[in-house]
Amino acid sequence: MTEITTEKARIGAPSAQPFINGFTEEGESLSPINANASKAPLAGEAVKRHSHGGGVGIPDSSRAGRLTSYNLADFKPLTGLEEDWRFTPLKRLRGLHSEVLAGAAPTVTVSGPDQVTVETVARGDKRIGSAGIPEDRVSANAWENFSEATVLTIPAEFEADTEVTVVIEGTSTEAAAQHLVIVAEKFSKAVVILNHQGSAVVSENIEIVVEDGANLTVVSLQEWNDDAVHASSQQAKIGRDAKFKHVVVSLGGDLVRVTPSTRFTAPGGEAEMFGLYFADAGQHLEQRLFVDHAVANCTSNVLYKGALQGRNAHAVWVGDVLIRKEAEGTDSYEANRNLLLTDGARADSVPNLEIETGLIKGAGHASATGRLDDEHLFYLMARGIPEDVARRLVVRGFLHEIIQQIKVPALEERLTEAVERELAVTNN
Amino acid sequence: MSTLEIKDLHVSIDTEQGTKEILKGVSLTIKTGQTHAIMGPNGSGKSTLASTIAGHPRYKVTSGTITLDGEDVLAMTVDQRARAGLFLAMQYPVEVPGVSMTNFLRTAKTAIDGEAPKLRTWTKDVKAAMAQLRIDADFAERNVNEGFSGGEKKRVEILQLELFKPKFAILDETDSGLDVDALKVVSEGVNRAHEAGNMGTLLITHYTRILRYIKPDFVHVFVDGQVVEEGGPELADRLEDEGYDRYATGAGAATIAAAAQA
Ligand SMILES: Nc1ncnc2c1ncn2[C@@H]1O[C@H](COP(=O)(O)OP(=O)(O)OP(=O)(O)O)[C@@H](O)[C@H]1O
Numbered sequence: 001m002t003e004i005t006t007e008k009a010r011i012g013a014p015s016a017q018p019f020i021n022g023f024t025e026e027g028e029s030l031s032p033i034n035a036n037a038s039k040a041p042l043a044g045e046a047v048k049r050h051s052h053g054g055g056v057g058i059p060d061s062s063r064a065g066r067l068t069s070y071n072l073a074d075f076k077p078l079t080g081l082e083e084d085w086r087f088t089p090l091k092r093l094r095g096l097h098s099e100v101l102a103g104a105a106p107t108v109t110v111s112g113p114d115q116v117t118v119e120t121v122a123r124g125d126k127r128i129g130s131a132g133i134p135e136d137r138v139s140a141n142a143w144e145n146f147s148e149a150t151v152l153t154i155p156a157e158f159e160a161d162t163e164v165t166v167v168i169e170g171t172s173t174e175a176a177a178q179h180l181v182i183v184a185e186k187f188s189k190a191v192v193i194l195n196h197q198g199s200a201v202v203s204e205n206i207e208i209v210v211e212d213g214a215n216l217t218v219v220s221l222q223e224w225n226d227d228a229v230h231a232s233s234q235q236a237k238i239g240r241d242a243k244f245k246h247v248v249v250s251l252g253g254d255l256v257r258v259t260p261s262t263r264f265t266a267p268g269g270e271a272e273m274f275g276l277y278f279a280d281a282g283q284h285l286e287q288r289l290f291v292d293h294a295v296a297n298c299t300s301n302v303l304y305k306g307a308l309q310g311r312n313a314h315a316v317w318v319g320d321v322l323i324r325k326e327a328e329g330t331d332s333y334e335a336n337r338n339l340l341l342t343d344g345a346r347a348d349s350v351p352n353l354e355i356e357t358g359l360i361k362g363a364g365h366a367s368a369t370g371r372l373d374d375e376h377l378f379y380l381m382a383r384g385i386p387e388d389v390a391r392r393l394v395v396r397g398f399l400h401e402i403i404q405q406i407k408v409p410a411l412e413e414r415l416t417e418a419v420e421r422e423l424a425v426t427n428n
Numbered sequence: 429m430s431t432l433e434i435k436d437l438h439v440s441i442d443t444e445q446g447t448k449e450i451l452k453g454v455s456l457t458i459k460t461g462q463t464h465a466i467m468g469p470n471g472s473g474k475s476t477l478a479s480t481i482a483g484h485p486r487y488k489v490t491s492g493t494i495t496l497d498g499e500d501v502l503a504m505t506v507d508q509r510a511r512a513g514l515f516l517a518m519q520y521p522v523e524v525p526g527v528s529m530t531n532f533l534r535t536a537k538t539a540i541d542g543e544a545p546k547l548r549t550w551t552k553d554v555k556a557a558m559a560q561l562r563i564d565a566d567f568a569e570r571n572v573n574e575g576f577s578g579g580e581k582k583r584v585e586i587l588q589l590e591l592f593k594p595k596f597a598i599l600d601e602t603d604s605g606l607d608v609d610a611l612k613v614v615s616e617g618v619n620r621a622h623e624a625g626n627m628g629t630l631l632i633t634h635y636t637r638i639l640r641y642i643k644p645d646f647v648h649v650f651v652d653g654q655v656v657e658e659g660g661p662e663l664a665d666r667l668e669d670e671g672y673d674r675y676a677t678g679a680g681a682a683t684i685a686a687a688a689q690a
């Protein structure tokens with residue numbers, strides 16, 4: 001791949017802001033439905049410092065300083081100039097940031113082993129707020145507006161031998177709110193596939209609890225119809241010695257913005273976060289991830305790959321990895337690679353690596369955006385392979401690196417076919 | 429019986445300093461069953477000739493012709509040339525990430541033959557050809573040339589030569605970077621491809637070493653974008669003894685021939 005842009009990471013960017021004089025925890029406005037969240041590791045300092053009505057206006061120079069709150073009112077109306085919204089075309093959010101989300105939420109249908117429990121619960125359920133807290137206005141808007149949530153529980157020590165499939169089917173394009181909680185109890189093992197399809201305008205909060213010793217894979221597929229608008233905050237809390245694999249696959253939809261975060265709460269956790277996206281003409285596919293190394297001896301590995309084709313195909317990848325002072329022995333790597341297949345497509349790629357301790361095993365990042373390499377094409381064509389077939393071979397190979405990480409054969413096959421369909425569009 | 433004919437070929441490339449003429453009138457005719465060696469010093473334009481025949485877009489033909497059995501090769505795209513029966517074993521084979529050898533070989537064979545090979549015999553053929561070239565079976569699962577050593581890449585080029593069965597093979601310094609054992613293995617591969625009697629070979633080399641294993645019928649000495657001397661296999665022996673020094677770069681062929689006579 002010929003590199004044409006590589007954005008520099010902010011290594012060692014200014015980190016945790018000093019405590020603000022005059023503000024104490026009394027001033028917090030935590031969610032009434034989950035007041036104990038302030039003690040949860042995920043709420044952490046950010047809540048303590050910044051969940052004050054109206055926001056305190058701390059420059060967003062460190063991910064640790066991000067405003068988090070269960071209250072929509074704490075987030076100012078968006079202007080598009082905010083650091084975390086600067087790439088998103090707000091006009092195309094179709095009210096997710098500005099309207100009451102009163103539409104019918106996409107329907108949720110779960111299939112999988114009987115041992116996995118599925119409940120529909122009201123807002124007051126104690127599991128709500130156990131792994132997530134909104135980090136932006138659109139997520140807070142969903143939190144404010146959802147009426148009921150689906151809770152999936154993989155019971156302790158249960159090892160699922162087939163996947164749990166959650167079909168999230170949109171049926172209306174009225175702006176809606178959705179809430180899901182996935183709990184992998186101690187020493188359980190499972191693969192959960194979230195299959196987003198149909199037409200929807202939805203802001204979604206997904207909370208993922210990976211308890212001690214559990215091994216959970218969550219694959220979020222966005223195979224929406226062309227008119228869908230989807231913002232999805234997927235926040236995972238990782239217990240001691242737990243393993244978490246998160247895979248984001250965004251193919252369909254007009255605007256899809258997935259913001260996954262992984263927070264380590266006890267030593268020994270391992271997280272792998274993979275992403276695959278294929279942006280066609282006019283599509284906006286955005287992913288902003290956060291890995292919070294808040295404790296010692298955890299490892300994280302992030303790899304997102306995307307292909308873009310057609311006019312105004314736009315992909316955004318922002319990877320925030322924060323290695324806090326306490327996180328000695330961390331091993332972390334993040335990378336994003338984009339392949340521009342035609343002119344007129346654009347990929348923004350920004351890795352942010354903040355390191356607050358020198359006592360780590362490793363931390364690295366990489367970002368590259370390139371075009372199909374002419375020498376690769378020449379080699380394949382010099383063996384008789386026509387240009388369009390050669391291009392497909394190379395792109396397929398490029399994306400296959402992610403597909404093969406999923407390790408669910410049926411899903412790998414399906415995604416390979418989905419990529420083929422995307423590729424077929426190039427050559428029409 | 430096929431004929432590859434190159435007539436008064438002039439080729440330029442665009443460089444930052446402007447257009448640079450590299451081939452300055454090359455004529456060559458190769459027939460099925462023949463092996464022609466092209467020998468010349470570094471930078472004389474050997475790879476340029478090879479890449480131009482294959483159709484690399486960097487090389488611009490400013491005049492002259494290349495025909496395959498009368499068909500205009502220069503009018504063909506890169507993949508059409510390969511399907512017409514031209515094969516270039518590259519001096520520096522390219523690594524293609526993400527594409528497995530198995531997938532690549534099958535896709536190329538399908539394109540060249542116009543139909544997919546029968547899976548069972550094909551898998552067997554590939555395995556056998558790999559074994560003969562002493563290529564580890566696990567290379568089939570690796571990506572095309574990715575992480576292969578220089579010598580391994582050259583073997584894999586010859587593997588393709590044996591599997592694709594072209595009419596004309598252009599071997600660009602296939603011998604460079606090979607130790608003696610590998611050189612033998614690779615030469616045997618080329619000789620096997622030749623035995624069937626349906627292939628002509630243009631063997632480009634800097635050294636005479638490979639000519640102990642692959643016997644050329646004709647030797648062309650290439651200096652500064654031109655053939656400056658031609659002869660039989662004995663010319664290679666003389667080059668071995670005397671090197672290229674006697675061909676003063678830039679001098680005309682006639683002068684050189686005269687000097688050689690003296
Ligand atoms: N892309 C390029 N940019 C600039 N000069 C080039 C380029 N490609 C080839 N040349 C020049 O053209 C001339 C011929 O190069 P070529 O590679 O054909 O030589 P060669 O005979 O194959 O040499 P070698 O024995 O080193 O392989 C050289 O002077 C080389 O520097």
Ligand SMILES: [Mg+2]
Nearest residue numbers: 474475519601
């Ligand atoms: Mg060369």
